[in-house]
Amino acid sequence: MTNNRFPTVxxxxxxxxxxxxxxxxxxxxxxxxxxxxxxxxxxEAEAILGAKLxxxxxxxxxxxxxxxxxxxxxxxxxxxxxTKQLKDFHSGERTSEVMTWMATALTPEEVGAAAAFFAKKxxxxxxxxGAAASAPAGVAVCSACHQQNxxxxxxxxxxxxxTNQYLLDSMRRYADGERxxxxxxxxxxxxxPADREAMxxxxxxx
Numbered sequence: 001m002t003n004n005r006f007p008t009v010x011x012x013x014x015x016x017x018x019x020x021x022x023x024x025x026x027x028x029x030x031x032x033x034x035x036x037x038x039x040x041x042x043x044e045a046e047a048i049l050g051a052k053l054x055x056x057x058x059x060x061x062x063x064x065x066x067x068x069x070x071x072x073x074x075x076x077x078x079x080x081x082x083t084k085q086l087k088d089f090h091s092g093e094r095t096s097e098v099m100t101w102m103a104t105a106l107t108p109e110e111v112g113a114a115a116a117f118f119a120k121k122x123x124x125x126x127x128x129x130g131a132a133a134s135a136p137a138g139v140a141v142c143s144a145c146h147q148q149n150x151x152x153x154x155x156x157x158x159x160x161x162x163t164n165q166y167l168l169d170s171m172r173r174y175a176d177g178e179r180x181x182x183x184x185x186x187x188x189x190x191x192x193p194a195d196r197e198a199m200x201x202x203x204x205x206x
Contacts, residue, residue: 034107064124069165076123081157082115136198160206167200
């Protein structure tokens with residue numbers, strides 16, 4: 001009986017804690033002690049991971065459509081990218097009060113499973129209102145890593161149809177050095193804020 005109720009109870013507790021996270025959660029964050037299944041108990045392990053992943057719906061949406069403009073689409077995103085982001089949030093390479101908390105609630109084994117779970121889902125409909133007739137300056141260079149039509153691949157995540165605000169925020173963070181991928185930093189520093197805005201608007205509509 002306890003095991004059957006665990007996913008629901010865990011999901012509610014995690015959602016409440018995530019929404020109540022204080023503004024200084026990153027600085028004062030204490031790594032979670034991940035809930036783990038009994039050794040060899042595969043059904044229990046699956047239930048625990050399922051309960052943890054339910055929390056993702058709070059921000060990323062139960063249908064894959066994010067609940068807020070600054071939250072990225074993760075359904076159908078590249079598995080390698082999702083895995084790396086979770087590891088970066090866990091290590092502190094990337095900071096987000098909720099994502100740091102969520103990443104450290106996953107065991108090392110669950111990180112890969114969580115990334116695979118979302119990567120196998122179908123990318124939702126357009127996050128934007130339709131791409132402009134022609135790509136603005138700067139978009140062409142993105143296809144070198146993000147592939148033709150910016151649908152992503154092993155080398156880089158999908159950008160096409162990503163939320164406009166998330167794209168804009170990400171480009172600004174690279175330009176300001178808040179995110180540290182050296183290639184992206186160099187590219188975004190060379191592009192004006194106005195051009196980055198036009199690029200984000202176009203890419204979100206693909």
